[in-house]
Amino acid sequence: MTNTENNLTTEQCLERIEYLSQFTLAERVATLRRALSSRTKYMTLLAENMFHPQNASALVRHCEAFGVQQLHTVQTLCEFNPNLNIVRGTDKWIDLIHHASTADALKHLKSEGYRIIATTPHHQSCTPESFDVTKGKFAIVMGTEKTGISEEVMQQADEFMRIPMCGMVESLNVSACAAIIVYMLSQRMRSEVDDWNLTAQEQAHILYRWMVDTVKDAPALLLRGGFQ
Numbered sequence: 001m002t003n004t005e006n007n008l009t010t011e012q013c014l015e016r017i018e019y020l021s022q023f024t025l026a027e028r029v030a031t032l033r034r035a036l037s038s039r040t041k042y043m044t045l046l047a048e049n050m051f052h053p054q055n056a057s058a059l060v061r062h063c064e065a066f067g068v069q070q071l072h073t074v075q076t077l078c079e080f081n082p083n084l085n086i087v088r089g090t091d092k093w094i095d096l097i098h099h100a101s102t103a104d105a106l107k108h109l110k111s112e113g114y115r116i117i118a119t120t121p122h123h124q125s126c127t128p129e130s131f132d133v134t135k136g137k138f139a140i141v142m143g144t145e146k147t148g149i150s151e152e153v154m155q156q157a158d159e160f161m162r163i164p165m166c167g168m169v170e171s172l173n174v175s176a177c178a179a180i181i182v183y184m185l186s187q188r189m190r191s192e193v194d195d196w197n198l199t200a201q202e203q204a205h206i207l208y209r210w211m212v213d214t215v216k217d218a219p220a221l222l223l224r225g226g227f228q
Helices: 010-021 026-036 053-065 102-111 151-156 174-192 200-214 218-224
Strands: 043-048 070-074 095-099 115-119 138-142 159-161
Touching: 010 200, 010 218, 026 200, 043 053, 043 102, 043 174, 053 070, 053 174, 070 102, 095 102, 102 115, 102 151, 115 151, 138 174, 200 218
Parallel strands: 043 070, 043 138, 070 095, 115 138, 115 159
Antiparallel strands: none
8 A cells, every 4th residue: 555545534445445346246236345354463473584486475364364464474594486377466455464574563563552473393381272362462483494493482472372282293384374374363362352453543554555455547547437
């Protein structure tokens, strides 16, 4: 979303949504609204230096599928580069937020009130079943594929999470681990937390962006309709 779009008021977004709605099917608008009603920023993910495009793509799809609106990334060692053939456009429905460093990412998330939850098989303070989703917003940190989360994350984490194993393997790969955690915690969040939904202002801005992405030639249509 451009700076101009970010500066729009809720009312201005709603006016533009109503105008653009006449240029697409009502069923399509209803689908967007239905998806938006399940979106959340109460939980988020931070991918730290993930170098496999398949895993980056999986995290994007997991967030979109389970209604997690924001996915944060750190790319100091390698670019977060989802495979377009795998994400298949799902990246346009979520917010990808890139940070210059792990320190910047953690500082930003903490300033937004997020608890930092580091995923690692080597420390255990909670599991997806025992984690307290009601204590406030939380950010799940997924580390790089070979070495896991960095020492910097380990030092600043509020809690550590692991998925208990019953077999001989010690851990799952990043994609499988993320799928389990995001699914379980998003389900528990919706059943145990009262204020997990997006605010009316957040919903208006996101829906406006989605409408611009959905309606063909939306910028030209908006200009024709007298919207700057």
